[in-house]
């Protein structure tokens with residue numbers, strides 16, 4: 001048996017990139033279309049090095065990895081293949097800091113495992129390559145000539161349908177504009193609802209539970225596929241979402257904003273969600289697979305949050321999942337994906353004629369980062385060894 005790869009060092013490289021024709025909306029957070037504006041954002045690459053020359057890499061952020069000083073020394077010297085033990089150890093050690101950072105290390109360890117065994121991650125998970133149906137997931141609504149009206153959303157849904165997408169998810173306007181949100185549900189529903197699965201994600205922006213009920217009833221009228229994170233409980237109240245499910249016919253998708261296995265299971269057992277959410281950036285591949293199998297045991301489905309190679313590998317290995325989230329998309333600009341891979345991209349036109357994507361075929365995550373770009377735009381670099 002080959003020598004086990006031992007972790008010898010960890011690097012975190014933060015870099016800048018520019019989103020063309022993007023701005024932020026009223027609250028300073030949501031990315032929206034803004035013609036002619038350049039928005040500078042930062043991201044970071046986590047690298048876990050081993051004594052065999054294999055390096056695991058995962059795209060994250062300095063904030064997500066702000067806990068690294070707490071556990072970098074623990075990681076160095078570990079067998080990089082012992083993901084389960086490292087998951088359990090870091091879950092305990094980082095419990096007071098919301099377990100931030102453990103997920104990104106876990107994905108990097110899966111990248112190492114794939115490179116060590118010379119296999120794509122989905123193969124290590126028992127999957128076989130298959131098409132993944134995608135939904136076009138919009139940026140938030142704006143007031144600048146992009147997604148600035150229900151008609152603009154309906155037009156964009158039609159564009160996505162024509163490109164092959166079988167489903168479309170609305171992120172509407174912030175600021176709890178309930179009447180506009182409801183008009184949007186009807187406009188998109190009446191334009192494409194007989195040919196696309198439609199979802200609504202207010203991203204926890206509606207002010208009140210009553211707003212969530214009103215908007216949910218419009219989703220009922222248009223037979224939406226799911227309603228996700230409607231209001232300002234922040235997506236975490238089991239009691240409120242159980243009540244909401246009792247008042248609506250539209251399936252509810254919660255648990256994007258709860259971390260680790262146990263709270264996901266508690267949410268489902270409280271009758272507080274129909275779909276479970278899996279986020280590799282919150283829980284790693286190890287944690288999301290636990291949630292996926294727990295969902296399977298309850299007869300439920302898990303839907304991956306956001307696009308990315310790790311999400312594709314996980315989806316490829318599961319039965320009980322439906323749609324890949326392709327986003328965030330806008331008819332008037334290039335969307336929010338970063339152009340930092342040499343051989344991989346997400347974006348409006350990165351689906352086939354049936355609206356499907358595939359997991360990368362190479363070893364590990366199967367993607368190659370553009371280190372020339374990252375080094376030319378580096379803003380901060382941390383190293384542990």
Ligand SMILES: [Mg+2]
Pocket residue numbers: 201203228229256
């Ligand atoms: Mg969401």
